[in-house]
Amino acid sequence: MSCTLGEVKNRADFIIYWGGNPAECHPRHFTRYTLTQKGKFLPRGRKDRTMVLVDIRETMSAKAADIFLQVRPGKDFEMLTILRALVKNQKVRAEAAAETGLTLEQLQDLVNRMKAAKFGVLFFGMGLSMTRGKHMNSAAALTLAAELNAFTKFVAMPMRGHGNVTGADVVMRYTLSYPFGINMSRGYPRFNPGEYSTVDLLVRGDTDATIVIGADPGATMPKPAIEHLKRTPTIVLDPKVTHTSKLSRVHFTTAATGISAPGTAYRMDEVPLPLRPALKSPYLTDEEVLKRIITALQKKPAWQPAVKGGEQIA
Amino acid sequence: MLRITGGKVYDPKNGVRGEIRDVCIAGGKIVSDVPPHARTIDASGMIVFPGGVDVHTHVAGAALNFARGLIPEQHRKSRPIFHTPQCRAGLAGSTPTTFATGYVYAGMGWTTANEAAVPILSAKHTHEELADTPIIDKCCCVLMANNEIILDLLETAEFERAKQVAAWQVWAAKAYGVKAVNPGGVAGWKWGKDCKGLNEPVPGYKNVTPRSIIKALADIIDQLALPHPLHIHCNNLGAPGNYTTTLETMKALEGNRAHMAHLQYHSYGGDDWFTMKSASVPIAEYFNAHPNLTCDAGAVLFGDTVTITADGPWQHLLYELTGRKWGNLDVENETGCGVVPYVYKEKNLVNAIQWAVGLELLLLITDPWRVCLTTDHPNGATFWRYPEIVRLLMDREFRKEQLKHIPEKVLSRIVLPDLDREYTLSEIAIITSAGPARTLGLAQKGHLGIGADADVAVFNERKDAMEMFSYPRFVIKSGQLIIEEGELRNSIEGSQFASKPTYDSAIEDYLRPLFSQHYTMSFENYPVTEECVHGLNVHQCGSCTQPG
Amino acid sequence: MSTAVTPEPTKHELHVVKHAVCTFCGCVCDDIELHANEERIVETKRACILGESWFKHHTAERLYPDALIDGKEATYDEAVEVAADILYQAHMPLVYGLSNTTCEAQRQAVWLAELVGGVIDSHTSL
Numbered sequence: 001m002s003c004t005l006g007e008v009k010n011r012a013d014f015i016i017y018w019g020g021n022p023a024e025c026h027p028r029h030f031t032r033y034t035l036t037q038k039g040k041f042l043p044r045g046r047k048d049r050t051m052v053l054v055d056i057r058e059t060m061s062a063k064a065a066d067i068f069l070q071v072r073p074g075k076d077f078e079m080l081t082i083l084r085a086l087v088k089n090q091k092v093r094a095e096a097a098a099e100t101g102l103t104l105e106q107l108q109d110l111v112n113r114m115k116a117a118k119f120g121v122l123f124f125g126m127g128l129s130m131t132r133g134k135h136m137n138s139a140a141a142l143t144l145a146a147e148l149n150a151f152t153k154f155v156a157m158p159m160r161g162h163g164n165v166t167g168a169d170v171v172m173r174y175t176l177s178y179p180f181g182i183n184m185s186r187g188y189p190r191f192n193p194g195e196y197s198t199v200d201l202l203v204r205g206d207t208d209a210t211i212v213i214g215a216d217p218g219a220t221m222p223k224p225a226i227e228h229l230k231r232t233p234t235i236v237l238d239p240k241v242t243h244t245s246k247l248s249r250v251h252f253t254t255a256a257t258g259i260s261a262p263g264t265a266y267r268m269d270e271v272p273l274p275l276r277p278a279l280k281s282p283y284l285t286d287e288e289v290l291k292r293i294i295t296a297l298q299k300k301p302a303w304q305p306a307v308k309g310g311e312q313i314a
Numbered sequence: 315m316l317r318i319t320g321g322k323v324y325d326p327k328n329g330v331r332g333e334i335r336d337v338c339i340a341g342g343k344i345v346s347d348v349p350p351h352a353r354t355i356d357a358s359g360m361i362v363f364p365g366g367v368d369v370h371t372h373v374a375g376a377a378l379n380f381a382r383g384l385i386p387e388q389h390r391k392s393r394p395i396f397h398t399p400q401c402r403a404g405l406a407g408s409t410p411t412t413f414a415t416g417y418v419y420a421g422m423g424w425t426t427a428n429e430a431a432v433p434i435l436s437a438k439h440t441h442e443e444l445a446d447t448p449i450i451d452k453c454c455c456v457l458m459a460n461n462e463i464i465l466d467l468l469e470t471a472e473f474e475r476a477k478q479v480a481a482w483q484v485w486a487a488k489a490y491g492v493k494a495v496n497p498g499g500v501a502g503w504k505w506g507k508d509c510k511g512l513n514e515p516v517p518g519y520k521n522v523t524p525r526s527i528i529k530a531l532a533d534i535i536d537q538l539a540l541p542h543p544l545h546i547h548c549n550n551l552g553a554p555g556n557y558t559t560t561l562e563t564m565k566a567l568e569g570n571r572a573h574m575a576h577l578q579y580h581s582y583g584g585d586d587w588f589t590m591k592s593a594s595v596p597i598a599e600y601f602n603a604h605p606n607l608t609c610d611a612g613a614v615l616f617g618d619t620v621t622i623t624a625d626g627p628w629q630h631l632l633y634e635l636t637g638r639k640w641g642n643l644d645v646e647n648e649t650g651c652g653v654v655p656y657v658y659k660e661k662n663l664v665n666a667i668q669w670a671v672g673l674e675l676l677l678l679i680t681d682p683w684r685v686c687l688t689t690d691h692p693n694g695a696t697f698w699r700y701p702e703i704v705r706l707l708m709d710r711e712f713r714k715e716q717l718k719h720i721p722e723k724v725l726s727r728i729v730l731p732d733l734d735r736e737y738t739l740s741e742i743a744i745i746t747s748a749g750p751a752r753t754l755g756l757a758q759k760g761h762l763g764i765g766a767d768a769d770v771a772v773f774n775e776r777k778d779a780m781e782m783f784s785y786p787r788f789v790i791k792s793g794q795l796i797i798e799e800g801e802l803r804n805s806i807e808g809s810q811f812a813s814k815p816t817y818d819s820a821i822e823d824y825l826r827p828l829f830s831q832h833y834t835m836s837f838e839n840y841p842v843t844e845e846c847v848h849g850l851n852v853h854q855c856g857s858c859t860q861p862g
Numbered sequence: 863m864s865t866a867v868t869p870e871p872t873k874h875e876l877h878v879v880k881h882a883v884c885t886f887c888g889c890v891c892d893d894i895e896l897h898a899n900e901e902r903i904v905e906t907k908r909a910c911i912l913g914e915s916w917f918k919h920h921t922a923e924r925l926y927p928d929a930l931i932d933g934k935e936a937t938y939d940e941a942v943e944v945a946a947d948i949l950y951q952a953h954m955p956l957v958y959g960l961s962n963t964t965c966e967a968q969r970q971a972v973w974l975a976e977l978v979g980g981v982i983d984s985h986t987s988l
Binding site: 025026027028029032033159160161162163164165166167168169170171172175176179180181182183184185186187196197198201202206207208209210211212213214215217233235237238239240241245246248249250251252253256257258259260261262263264265266267268271272273274275276277278279280281282283284285286287289290291292293294296297298300303 | 880881887889891892898910916921923925926929930941942943945950952955957958959961962967970971974977
């Protein structure tokens with residue numbers, strides 16, 4: 001259940017941010033898309049909307065909220081499950097509610113408000129999707145929103161960060177069917193998160209070369225993963241010489257996305273936007289460097305997927 | 315240069331019905347003759363068809379890509395497309411990847427496809443995917459019947475301005491035609507409501523009804539002289555008893571051109587899921603008598619698929635019926651879409667009726683030029699299953715055999731067992747190529763006359779039509795040999811058709827302030843630029859006619 | 863050949879880019895007005911504090927060599943050859959990142975992963 005951000009701007013009278021701190025991480029989210037904008041059907045803007053923040057601590061974003069609900073760390077899944085039960089009018093014990101750090105009354109009040117909304121939206125951040133429960137939490141949030149549609153209009157959307165990571169998701173889905181973590185070693189796409197995800201591959205030492213584009217894992221990844229990047233040949237494309245560049249065999253300096261490199265980027269709601277670079281870079285773009293590497297590879301004898309008894313292994 | 319010799323040629327547009335004659339190709343076009351040194355393909359024992367044209371399919375864009383993300387478990391079972399030096403990797407399955415889409419269409423002799431549902435807001439995304447869809451030529455229809463700027467103008471009866479806005483939007487999206495999906499119903503769905511009949515005001519409006527939207531858009535498109543008529547997905551899709559809404563819609567369109575999309579989903583009788591029955595007879599009767607209309611079948615085949623439509627309310631109902639996954643994506647001020655994975659089961663009463671209705675329409679509509687073969691891919695079945703439908707149409711005995719598998723109580727609710735018609739090869743060439751090309755207004759497609767685009771499919775002549783049409787021996791696209799001896803030997807890039815209706819550029823001054831009020835992106839970043847469209851081929855529309 | 867003399871723009875002459883798009887966070891605001899000289903962006907109207915520092919952080923200066931091989935300065939062509947060799951010889955190469963880059967580069971990255979039979983992954987899997 002999702003929508004583009006303009007739907008939120010024009011219609012959402014009830015907004016929940018869960019496990020995110022937009023005031024500091026997505027500073028214009030409130031003013032451009034959600035909270036303070038006057039919408040087509042919400043002429044008074046902020047006055048026509050109610051905002052709830054659910055987080056483990058009182059961040060800067062709490063100041064913007066009408067209601068702040070402090071969930072106990074690691075209890076997001078429990079809280080989502082109780083909300084789902086309350087949406088369906090099932091009985092919940094007060095002690096079970098108390099485990100989340102909130103009272104049953106608080107949770108019931110939230111459910112009443114969700115059901116009474118004309119158009120509700122639940123934005124969930126990394127505080128939900130990257131903590132205990134991980135994708136189980138995201139799934140529970142999406143299910144809660146889906147189930148609320150029996151009563152009113154309700155959507156849910158992840159608060160994605162990191163520049164054009166949404167674009168990567170979009171491009172991989174349309175070229176290879178899957179959003180990330182795709183293994184092409186058999187000549188066609190295979191997907192198995194946990195097996196083909198970068199940190200798992202690096203920590204297990206499964207890879208024997210890495211090319212890094214528009215990221216700096218040398219600064220952010222767990223130590224064993226970084227050690228493996230050092231141990232095996234690594235190639236980096238980045239506008240700056242990064243931590244990862246310093247442990248790499250090859251570094252390419254490239255133009256900066258949207259500043260000196262043109263192209264397309266996707267917003268977190270998968271709306272594509274054309275980049276308008278203001279500077280002319282003395283460097284090649286990522287796209288140009290990758291094209292050159294591809295041309296160099298095409299001059300070598302073609303690699304073919306493993307063949308067994310004349311049949312390609314499927 | 316190429317000469318195809320010795321094959322039985324089926325070129326219905328030029329009155330050629332299975333005569334043995336040469337087809338000559340030079341410079342990407344069909345020509346009258348080529349010099350003796352030109353390569354010759356011996357097509358003895360084979361049939362020669364113009365390349366297939368799909369009038370209604372969903373192969374690119376935000377909604378389909380959303381669906382791809384929702385069904386990893388189906389991808390696992392999909393046919394892999396292996397990486398080779400000629401060919402990019404991918405997966406076929408119910409939502410083929412971009413590269414796979416091009417290869418699989420070409421691999422069955424289809425060379426043009428119309429992506430039927432594009433929101434302007436994400437049109438750039440659709441065009442990016444189409445750029446990565448090789449071999450085939452493409453065009454797309456922009457969604458308009460729930461566009462709030464248009465609906466607001468209709469509310470205040472500003473038809474002329476609505477027409478200007480519509481023309482601007484077609485070009486902004488680099489679209490070829492206009493599609494109306496559940497007119498007013500998707501806008502209503504944004505409040506969790508729907509539009510069932512044609513005469514009730516759309517939620518949020520006083521004067522606008524589905525009927526007024528349909529009529530206004532059909533008038534706009536006829537007056538703008540777009541090459542393809544209004545492409546309409548009626549209200550009440552999929553619901554028992556909906557054929558009355560469909561009849562009403564067709565009546566509302568008298569005096570206009572219109573294309574009725576996936577008519578199968580709009581031809582049901584009965585009062586509820588328990589009494590549902592086929593209503594293909596009254597629909598086909600009306601349709602046969604009204605030459606202003608064309609349609610595509612939207613046929614259903616049994617098996618796994620995923621349903622994707624801009625019809626959000628229908629998808630929510632389907633989710634409640636199946637209890638399976640549901641994805642919904644609303645697009646600001648323009649449209650929405652729903653995604654539900656689905657299995658059509660032989661033993662399921664409703665599914666068996668749907669299967670029958672698609673075939674009934676194809677058999678009951680007498681003029682093959684006005685009905686196109688589609689499955690509303692991937693909704694009724696995936697496009698690579700078209701050869702199964704061709705066999706069902708050509709082979710009465712095979713149809714009878716298939717009828718044995720569906721529940722007996724269905725037989726009294728359908729007319730399929732009584733239909734003895736068998737399609738001829740000429741008629742298959744019409745519903746898969748010549749007809750859809752004419753419906754789309756693509757004069758250079760769907761035939762093998764001199765000057766036509768050299769898109770040709772050559773099949774081994776066989777008794778089993780499904781086998782015959784599944785694996786062409788040769789496929790030529792834009793004069794290039796793509797499939798040779800049944801193998802993909804070469805991949806080329808296709809072009810993309812867009813229409814440019816005339817409009818007064820002052821309309822931008824009207825749109826700009828509205829835009830910053832209602833949208834969340836800059837007006838200047840909204841239209842798709844010409845550079846973004848790969849292989850753009852612009853159809854300049856004639857001058858805008860005034861209402862008479 | 864044109865004989866018209868085009869004056870070299872000075873470093874202080876500012877040009878303005880309207881409706882510029884900020885790719886720092888997932889909001890991807892597209893209403894930014896950038897004022898820039900030949901070398902750097904000096905003003906970022908409507909950008910937030912994170913966006914402003916992002917736009918001003920990257921310049922058109924030549925701060926680094928085109929490429930480095932084992933820490934030593936190299937040309938693009940040399941680095942391309944070494945990179946292609948590394949990826950070609952690897953049994954299980956990994957293509958990773960793809961956040962701070964364009965969709966056009968991402969499409970090339972997919973092709974690259976296919977050509978070398980490797981794994982392709984983004985930030986999302988973290």
